[in-house]
Amino acid sequence: MRRMPQPAKREREEFRMSEESFVYTACPGWGDHDYCALKTIVKDGKIERMERIVYSAPEEPDGHICQKGCLAGRQPYDPKRLKKPLKRVGERGEGKWEEISWDQALDEIGEKLCKIRDEYGPDKVVLWNLGAGVPAQYSFENLMPFRFANTFGVTVPLGSIGLDNGPFYAEFYNAGSEFPRTVIDPRIMVGTDLIYVWGCNPIENQMRCAQNLVRAREAGARIVDLGLIFDGTAGFADEFVAMKPASDGYLAMAMVNYILQNDLQASEYLLARSIAAYLVDDETGLLARDGEGNYLVWDAASNAAVPVAPKAGAYPEGADIPLFGSYQIDGKSYTTALQKLKDAAAEYTFELAAEKCGIGAEDAERLARDWVEAENAFILSGYGLRYRNSNETYRQFLLLGALTGRLGKPGSGVFEALQLQSWPLVFNDLPISCPDGVPGVKSVPVRMGEWFAKAEAPDSPYKALIVCSGNPVHQQPDRQRWLDVVDGMELVVDYDVWLTDTGEIADYVLPDLMSFEREDLITGACYNHIILQEPAIEPQVDGHEPVWVFSELAKRVGLGDYFTMSIPEYIDIRLQTQYPLIAGVQPPVTYERLKAEKMIRAAAPPEPKYTPYLNPAEVLDNETGRMEIMYSEKLAELDMATTKVLEPNKIGKSTEYPYQLFTGRQRFFMQSSFTDDPITVKLSGETPATRLNPVQAQRLGLAEDDMVEVFNERGHVVTRLVLDESVPDGTVHVWFGWRRRQFEEGTYAEITHQCAGKDSQGPLEDKWFADWLAAGHHPNPYVESMSSLTGSTDCYWDSWCDIRKFEGEITPNPQGTIVKEA
Numbered sequence: 001m002r003r004m005p006q007p008a009k010r011e012r013e014e015f016r017m018s019e020e021s022f023v024y025t026a027c028p029g030w031g032d033h034d035y036c037a038l039k040t041i042v043k044d045g046k047i048e049r050m051e052r053i054v055y056s057a058p059e060e061p062d063g064h065i066c067q068k069g070c071l072a073g074r075q076p077y078d079p080k081r082l083k084k085p086l087k088r089v090g091e092r093g094e095g096k097w098e099e100i101s102w103d104q105a106l107d108e109i110g111e112k113l114c115k116i117r118d119e120y121g122p123d124k125v126v127l128w129n130l131g132a133g134v135p136a137q138y139s140f141e142n143l144m145p146f147r148f149a150n151t152f153g154v155t156v157p158l159g160s161i162g163l164d165n166g167p168f169y170a171e172f173y174n175a176g177s178e179f180p181r182t183v184i185d186p187r188i189m190v191g192t193d194l195i196y197v198w199g200c201n202p203i204e205n206q207m208r209c210a211q212n213l214v215r216a217r218e219a220g221a222r223i224v225d226l227g228l229i230f231d232g233t234a235g236f237a238d239e240f241v242a243m244k245p246a247s248d249g250y251l252a253m254a255m256v257n258y259i260l261q262n263d264l265q266a267s268e269y270l271l272a273r274s275i276a277a278y279l280v281d282d283e284t285g286l287l288a289r290d291g292e293g294n295y296l297v298w299d300a301a302s303n304a305a306v307p308v309a310p311k312a313g314a315y316p317e318g319a320d321i322p323l324f325g326s327y328q329i330d331g332k333s334y335t336t337a338l339q340k341l342k343d344a345a346a347e348y349t350f351e352l353a354a355e356k357c358g359i360g361a362e363d364a365e366r367l368a369r370d371w372v373e374a375e376n377a378f379i380l381s382g383y384g385l386r387y388r389n390s391n392e393t394y395r396q397f398l399l400l401g402a403l404t405g406r407l408g409k410p411g412s413g414v415f416e417a418l419q420l421q422s423w424p425l426v427f428n429d430l431p432i433s434c435p436d437g438v439p440g441v442k443s444v445p446v447r448m449g450e451w452f453a454k455a456e457a458p459d460s461p462y463k464a465l466i467v468c469s470g471n472p473v474h475q476q477p478d479r480q481r482w483l484d485v486v487d488g489m490e491l492v493v494d495y496d497v498w499l500t501d502t503g504e505i506a507d508y509v510l511p512d513l514m515s516f517e518r519e520d521l522i523t524g525a526c527y528n529h530i531i532l533q534e535p536a537i538e539p540q541v542d543g544h545e546p547v548w549v550f551s552e553l554a555k556r557v558g559l560g561d562y563f564t565m566s567i568p569e570y571i572d573i574r575l576q577t578q579y580p581l582i583a584g585v586q587p588p589v590t591y592e593r594l595k596a597e598k599m600i601r602a603a604a605p606p607e608p609k610y611t612p613y614l615n616p617a618e619v620l621d622n623e624t625g626r627m628e629i630m631y632s633e634k635l636a637e638l639d640m641a642t643t644k645v646l647e648p649n650k651i652g653k654s655t656e657y658p659y660q661l662f663t664g665r666q667r668f669f670m671q672s673s674f675t676d677d678p679i680t681v682k683l684s685g686e687t688p689a690t691r692l693n694p695v696q697a698q699r700l701g702l703a704e705d706d707m708v709e710v711f712n713e714r715g716h717v718v719t720r721l722v723l724d725e726s727v728p729d730g731t732v733h734v735w736f737g738w739r740r741r742q743f744e745e746g747t748y749a750e751i752t753h754q755c756a757g758k759d760s761q762g763p764l765e766d767k768w769f770a771d772w773l774a775a776g777h778h779p780n781p782y783v784e785s786m787s788s789l790t791g792s793t794d795c796y797w798d799s800w801c802d803i804r805k806f807e808g809e810i811t812p813n814p815q816g817t818i819v820k821e822a
Contacts, residue, residue: 019043020042021042022040024040024522024531025037025039026515026520027068027072028515028673028674029068029069029072029673029674030137030670035136035137036053036069036207037063037526038051038052038053038072039051039052039054042537045537047516047537050065050070050071052065052069053599055526055599059529062211062527063527064211065207068669068670071674071680075514075677076514076517078676080499081511081540082497082498082510083099083511083543084511085101085102085104085509086099086100087099087104087105087507087508088506093483093504093505095504102542102552105510109493110555110557113464113556116464120463122153122154122442123154123444125152125154125463125464126455126462126465127148127443128157129158129470130161130469130472130788131468134470136515136520136521136522136523136524137524138429138523139520140546140570141512144549144550145466145546145782146433146782147434147563148554150433150436150783151562152557153442154443155444155446156780156781157452158448158788159448159451159787159788161756161788161792162755162760162793163789164383164794165390165391165793165794166383166391166394166794167182167381169391169790170397173634173635174398174620174628174629177621177622178789181613182416182612183417183421183424183610183612184413184415184611185423185609186208186211187212187422187609188410189213189215190212191221192376193220193221193222193375193411194222194374194377194378195222195223195224195377195378195379196224197224197381198226198227198248198384199226199381199384199385200383200418201384202418203233203236205665209382217238222238223236223237223239224367225237225240225241226241226243226248227240227242228244228728229727242358244358245648245662246387246388246389249645250645251359251367252399252400253644253645254350255371256345256400257348258368259368259400260342265323265403266403266404270630271321271323272616273626275626277298277321277337278296278297278336278337279295279298279336279337280334280335280337280340280641281334282326282332282333282334283332284636285637294309294310294313295308295310296329297315298321299319299321300320300321305327305329306319310624311625312624313625323338323339324336337631340630341630341642344642344644350362350364371400376406376409376412377404378412378413378415379400379413380415381394381414381415382415383794386794386796386797386798387651387794387795387797388646388648388795388798389645389646390793391764391793398629403630407612408611408614408615413611413612413613421610422528422610423528423581423610425528425530425602426577427521427577428578429574431573432574438778441782443782445779445781448756448761452481452485452757462489463491464490465485465489465491467492467495468546470502471500471502472502473500473504473749474501474502474672475671475672475749477753478752478753478757479501479715479740479750480714480750481754482502483505492506492508493507493508493509494509494510495509496509496511497543501672501739510543511544512546513539513541513544517537517538518545519533519534519535519567519571520545521571521574528601528602528604529599530575530589530594530600531599532594532595545567550563568595571594575590585600613627630642634767634771635767637767638763640764649753649760649798650753650795650798650800651798657712657800657802659730659731659732660730660800660801661712661732661734661748661797661800662734663735663736663748663796663797666737668680668684669738671736689720689721689735690710690722690734691727691732691733691734691735692722692732693723693725693729693731694725697721700803700804703723704721705721705722706721706806707806707810708720709806710802711801712751712801716745716746717743717747717751718743718745718746732803744810745812752796753796753798753799755794761793765791765793768791769791772790772791
């Protein structure tokens, strides 16, 4: 048989180069709690296309990809990316730059940091690292800035940030802990009977949740959307219930009242798993205790109080324990916790809910009845409520789940958040973020409201700001506040892929690499899987990933000995965890094994799928060991032991600014990401717009495509007007995400509510933070990340405004220019 001629070596190499290969990548659309790992197909050294990831069984069908993921492979080649380090050559914010080398940038930044440290102290340097939208979150984009901060001694201003707080508040005052109770597997919705999507828009904004909502409805679930805007989820749902802004608590408490007044609560569940039967001292508001520290319940059989030990102690054998009632013990009055709740909820009638929410009383009653009568049901609220009163509203949602026995019940539950994954995975990150251990941490935490009070003062002590992850000048409320804070600083540095609104006011801008160009672990998105992110392509710009950047910067400030390891070495440290779902994998998960296999399934059980409160015998982290959602004695001193509806701060409180400012985001953007892609820009209307109800517009004399100004006492934004019946009368919707330079004039970030600040960090939030610390937690977000979300309220949509036709001459927002290339 004649041998076929073999191709020459070069021809074989060219043939191999033309074949497709793949790696896994954290999607650049990472954020808003839709954390996706994608499959990046590479050919000839370039990204060919993006595909959904295919997990190993039994999670094989649960990878997915949205329009942003499909377009993500274009981003590394975007000509608008930062290409080299930039140094400001004009006035701060003027937009004039020169390109410089990395050595020059790091030498000059390092020299300025040393000068500030030596003259004023290291804590006069502020390091901002909010990585919610940076792929892959919880990895080197977070850990390396933490390591630098904790060895240099910077100030950390991210304590009690006003962002996504409500679910964590509710869980703390129910169970005594927050994470991982806000983590949930959305696949558990499939097979349920009823889903109330309350205040969020997962069909457009959370693809993982949307995927399982579709599956749930295909399996027979009825879906009701309760919300402000008629959005994509409202259009998908079987019913839409339009709610006035910040009114949700009135309906939730009317449902609570209905359950208790009609004796429809899950009594056996509540007795076993909650403090519903525990006695409360009517005089002090504290739970009754005997001399040995046991809690007291009433025994109807013996007509006397009997003890229950802390930490979910057993009830006395043979006792007949009522959930409701008031009793006398030694001349003092005591009432059960559930009776306290019943009495407090009695004022919340369906008629009151109808008045406050703008719905019919009969509809409110029907919603309550359907919630109780459904065999299995969910409330899905997903960080969707952003008002001054929303912490308590999330507590009320959780209460509805507890009263009906749905927390931990298969096919039922409450999604207060959208931390959607499967079994939570915990990595060995502390040795990386805190190389000298927690006692050796040098960074100084400050709660955000207190930090702003100092930073905005004429004698501000802060001299430098380093922004590592996030875009606070754009994404945080009240842009002018940030401009005032940095005005007197000696150094502002931004590290990002793009020239953002934050970068525009910096002195130095350092180009980061995209997830397609760097190695990392993908840990927060993976449905029971640990995934190695490998570079898909060579860097397309003169940028560097965070391990290199902070190692090089550390050398210049005398901390080089802390930054000597490589990325594979750091990954191996992260994998050396005692957490059983990772430690139990055999053979052990190592960098080398991940390099060979790319993806490894954790030792998580296929069933049951993860949901909080899954274990009926669980002893919770609070003192009682049981659910305290119906009565929290810690809040008794503020008259909040039983939940009540609080009022918003701004909405409806001003005659000068009579409308609600709503800044929901575009589904084709992810925060401010994808705002430079011409396809997503076109899909989003090509230019920023303000949406207004046609009835409201007619009353104000405004028409489609008018140039309008939305304004309040803080600033203004000018856009074209779109008339849209999806927006309720009384609400002005300016789309979130667009960069400032894309607006005609101003930006929505000028006029949003200050959070965290004096309006969102009051006595109730201060009590939460104090209780959290008393429970043994650490106040530093760069040690324990939950301290960033504890002790504040998310008020983004609790803002007021007015709107008018813009008749003036546009003063365009400035555009950045490079005046000198390297």
